Amino acid sequence: MNRILLIARREFLAYARTVGFWLSLLAFPLFAVLGGAVPLLVRGAETERAVVLIEEGAEATGLAAAVRNALDADIERRATRAREAAEQAAASTGAPPGSAESALASISRPRMRVVSAPTDLAASLPGPAQDALLRRYLTDETPKAERLDAVVFLSRTEGVPGARVWAARATDDTVEDFVRSALRDANREAALREAGIDAAVVERADAFRPEIGVFSPRSAGGGEVSFKDRLPGIIGLAFSFILWSLIITGASILLNSVMEEKSNKILEVLLSSASATEILTGKVLGVAMLTLSVLVVWGGIGSFGLIAAAPSVAADVGSVLMANGLIFYFAAYIVGGYLMYAVLFAAIGAFCETPRDAQTLMGPIMMVLVVPILVVQMALVNPDAPLVRFLSWVPFFTPFLMSARAPSGPPAVEIAGTMAGMFAVALLMVWLAGRAFRAGALSDVKLSWKSFGAAMGGGGR
Amino acid sequence: MAALTLDGVSKRYGDFQAVQDLSFTVRKGAICGFLGPNGAGKTSSIRMILGLQPTTSGRIEILGASDGRKVRDRIGFLPEERGLYKKMTPVDAIAFFGSLKGLSTSEGKRRARAMLEAQGLGASRNKQMKELSKGMAQKVQLIASVVHRPEFVILDEPFSGLDPVNQQGLETVIRDLAANGATVLFSTHVMQHAERLCDQVVLMARGRKAFDGTVAEARATSRRFIELEGDIAAEAVADLPGVTGVEVVSERGGVRVLKGSLASGVAGQETLKTAFLSGLDVRRFELKEPTLHDAFIDLTGDNPDQDQSVARPATSLEIAR
Numbered sequence: 001m002n003r004i005l006l007i008a009r010r011e012f013l014a015y016a017r018t019v020g021f022w023l024s025l026l027a028f029p030l031f032a033v034l035g036g037a038v039p040l041l042v043r044g045a046e047t048e049r050a051v052v053l054i055e056e057g058a059e060a061t062g063l064a065a066a067v068r069n070a071l072d073a074d075i076e077r078r079a080t081r082a083r084e085a086a087e088q089a090a091a092s093t094g095a096p097p098g099s100a101e102s103a104l105a106s107i108s109r110p111r112m113r114v115v116s117a118p119t120d121l122a123a124s125l126p127g128p129a130q131d132a133l134l135r136r137y138l139t140d141e142t143p144k145a146e147r148l149d150a151v152v153f154l155s156r157t158e159g160v161p162g163a164r165v166w167a168a169r170a171t172d173d174t175v176e177d178f179v180r181s182a183l184r185d186a187n188r189e190a191a192l193r194e195a196g197i198d199a200a201v202v203e204r205a206d207a208f209r210p211e212i213g214v215f216s217p218r219s220a221g222g223g224e225v226s227f228k229d230r231l232p233g234i235i236g237l238a239f240s241f242i243l244w245s246l247i248i249t250g251a252s253i254l255l256n257s258v259m260e261e262k263s264n265k266i267l268e269v270l271l272s273s274a275s276a277t278e279i280l281t282g283k284v285l286g287v288a289m290l291t292l293s294v295l296v297v298w299g300g301i302g303s304f305g306l307i308a309a310a311p312s313v314a315a316d317v318g319s320v321l322m323a324n325g326l327i328f329y330f331a332a333y334i335v336g337g338y339l340m341y342a343v344l345f346a347a348i349g350a351f352c353e354t355p356r357d358a359q360t361l362m363g364p365i366m367m368v369l370v371v372p373i374l375v376v377q378m379a380l381v382n383p384d385a386p387l388v389r390f391l392s393w394v395p396f397f398t399p400f401l402m403s404a405r406a407p408s409g410p411p412a413v414e415i416a417g418t419m420a421g422m423f424a425v426a427l428l429m430v431w432l433a434g435r436a437f438r439a440g441a442l443s444d445v446k447l448s449w450k451s452f453g454a455a456m457g458g459g460g461r
Numbered sequence: 462m463a464a465l466t467l468d469g470v471s472k473r474y475g476d477f478q479a480v481q482d483l484s485f486t487v488r489k490g491a492i493c494g495f496l497g498p499n500g501a502g503k504t505s506s507i508r509m510i511l512g513l514q515p516t517t518s519g520r521i522e523i524l525g526a527s528d529g530r531k532v533r534d535r536i537g538f539l540p541e542e543r544g545l546y547k548k549m550t551p552v553d554a555i556a557f558f559g560s561l562k563g564l565s566t567s568e569g570k571r572r573a574r575a576m577l578e579a580q581g582l583g584a585s586r587n588k589q590m591k592e593l594s595k596g597m598a599q600k601v602q603l604i605a606s607v608v609h610r611p612e613f614v615i616l617d618e619p620f621s622g623l624d625p626v627n628q629q630g631l632e633t634v635i636r637d638l639a640a641n642g643a644t645v646l647f648s649t650h651v652m653q654h655a656e657r658l659c660d661q662v663v664l665m666a667r668g669r670k671a672f673d674g675t676v677a678e679a680r681a682t683s684r685r686f687i688e689l690e691g692d693i694a695a696e697a698v699a700d701l702p703g704v705t706g707v708e709v710v711s712e713r714g715g716v717r718v719l720k721g722s723l724a725s726g727v728a729g730q731e732t733l734k735t736a737f738l739s740g741l742d743v744r745r746f747e748l749k750e751p752t753l754h755d756a757f758i759d760l761t762g763d764n765p766d767q768d769q770s771v772a773r774p775a776t777s778l779e780i781a782r
């Protein structure tokens with residue numbers, strides 16, 4: 001086996017054999033699943049709050065009914081949403097209707113229910129005695145089955161509805177928010193009635209949702225825009241983010257690896273066994289294999305999950321990737337982007353023995369690297385925005401911005417031009433950073449912009 | 462037959478002259494000590510011999526090649542500053558460096574186990590490097606540099622950081638390498654090792670060669686001296702024939718130890734005879750041969766233990782090849 005492959009293999013195995021690598025490999029899909037599942041589980045695990053409504057005085061008559069009606073309407077609305085979501089899920093996955101409905105209904109159940117007020121509480125008057133009663137019913141002084149989660153005193157002052165909410169947990173504002181919304185609706189209805197306007201008419205007017213069709217000559221059918229038409233943009237954005245994180249991760253691994261060899265005085269031993277070019281190439285290749293492994297595992301898990309959960313969406317994603325050679329553009333951007341940053345980080349590492357040494361250069365570089373992440377979101381809405389187009393020509397940003405733009409079909413001259421620029425700069429970086437790496441490998445000069453520039457420029461020879 | 466030839470080799474880093482007009486030859490199978498204080502130009506010369514850095518001028522031939530990189534698989538190198546991958550085991554580390562020199566991984570591992578066993582590190586062969594003591598790690602690195610059985614072994618300050626027991630062990634290893642046909646070039650600023658080991662020494666000071674020859678030849682360039690102990694005045698010793706200078710080494714209760722330098726070519730017997738005949742109170746006497754350390758000081762005017770390194774400017778970076 002030649003030296004480049006030997007060094008690449010050692011580099012790959014040095015990381016692939018660590019627990020940290022496997023944890024980080026599985027962390028992304030795991031967090032993706034958890035990120036979606038945890039809010040649902042939290043909501044599913046929430047108990048219905050037992051709430052007592054008490055009208056204070058004759059002026060408040062009707063306010064409890066208004067809150068109850070709002071609660072009934074909310075329950076109906078949630079049930080409808082759950083049913084519609086279940087139907088959509090069934091349509092996209094091909095599962096029989098009803099299989100997801102029960103699961104969705106369980107997480108869409110109402111968050112509160114109105115219960116009758118205990119007799120002593122209903123009969124109590126505002127004051128210390130009532131406060132003591134409230135404290136008893138809202139805390140574990142009362143058996144769990146009879147305990148309350150909130151007591152709402154509804155009142156009307158000068159015709160304006162209001163409420164005092166006693167909640168078992170000071171931080172739980174669910175009942176407060178719901179009552180505020182219900183009273184606002186009640187007040188609105190009363191105000192409309194006073195003005196001689198039928199509230200039902202206003203409600204119908206509010207409920208109106210116009211049917212709007214979106215058409216674009218760039219849609220797949222040349223007319224109406226569907227989810228499938230938006231999918232390329234979403235894929236481009238997602239790929240851009242994944243590419244950014246993989247390149248930064250890979251380049252950082254390389255930086256740390258070279259730094260370790262420098263600080264442990266291994267670089268000089270390696271240099272007596274292989275040329276600086278072989279060492280740099282082997283290391284870049286080894287970390288590339290590592291990064292590729294991560295991409296394959298993440299892509300594999302993502303594809304498997306998508307095919308299992310939504311085969312029709314998976315098919316659409318597949319067709320988008322294959323259309324117009326998009327997947328090959330992505331592959332080119334991975335290669336170009338990785339090369340540019342990997343060799344640069346490796347060269348910096350050759351001058352450093354600790355991460356602190358690297359900060360002089362890494363701080364500004366990382367700040368520049370944030371730019372494409374900020375701009376790439378603009379590319380999703382308007383891939384042809386002047387700023388996005390301009391920055392696409394900056395070779396260090398090309399892989400990220402053009403990944404996001406490529407699915408929207410930018411002009412061929414821009415694709416070819418930016419890609420040529422990216423590879424030209426990548427090759428220049430390989431040459432320049434290669435010089436800096438060779439200079440840093442045997443140097444005990446402290447890293448600075450001056451010393452790094454001198455190394456790239458020929459080491460002052 | 463020469464294994465290594467340097468002919469008028471010089472090296473500059475920017476304005477700094479690290480090595481100037483260095484010429485010497487090492488014959489095949491010899492142990493050559495490359496001696497001088499820190500900063501004398503030893504490491505720069507070694508890097509040029511290995512082909513890691515180009516010469517500014519001059520010619521180097523090693524194992525018949527004009528560039529060390531062409532024969533790197535036949536060379537073993539232990540750098541001055543040592544280290545191995547902390548998370549690798551000694552066996553894996555040795556096999557990896559062996560594989561870079563052309564050994565198969567399986568053969569590298571087989572040799573690594575045998576050599577670790579021979580060095581008393583058999584029990585540690587599967588531990589991570591970070592678990593080994595500094596002395597053990599240095600032994601592992603030495604094994605890694607010779608596992609491919611090189612024809613030429615270059616050891617840069619191999620004795621630094623080793624305790625006396627391990628230093629003695631390393632001397633044995635160096636003798637064994639030479640006994641098996643390898644040529645050994647090792648740098649050091651501790652002359653005693655060279656005195657015991659070397660067939661040839663090259664003395665370096667301030668980037669220049671000060672001497673090239675055998676240890677005996679180096680010593681012969683320096684003066685012998687006599688050491689006398691007794692109630693003797695320094696002036697009386699200075700008056701003895703052949704004595705060119707006197708130094709009081711110690712003095713206690715009127716009894717002095719005096720060191721008299723002898724003029725070049727003076728054997729010393731006549732000097733001692735005169736001392737006895739003139740009735741000096743000589744209670745102990747010794748005719749001392751100069752050490753390599755003495756020879757170094759005489760030849761260069763420098764102390765080999767004194768650091769001669771100079772900080773290089775940030776822009777005088779050297780590109781490795």
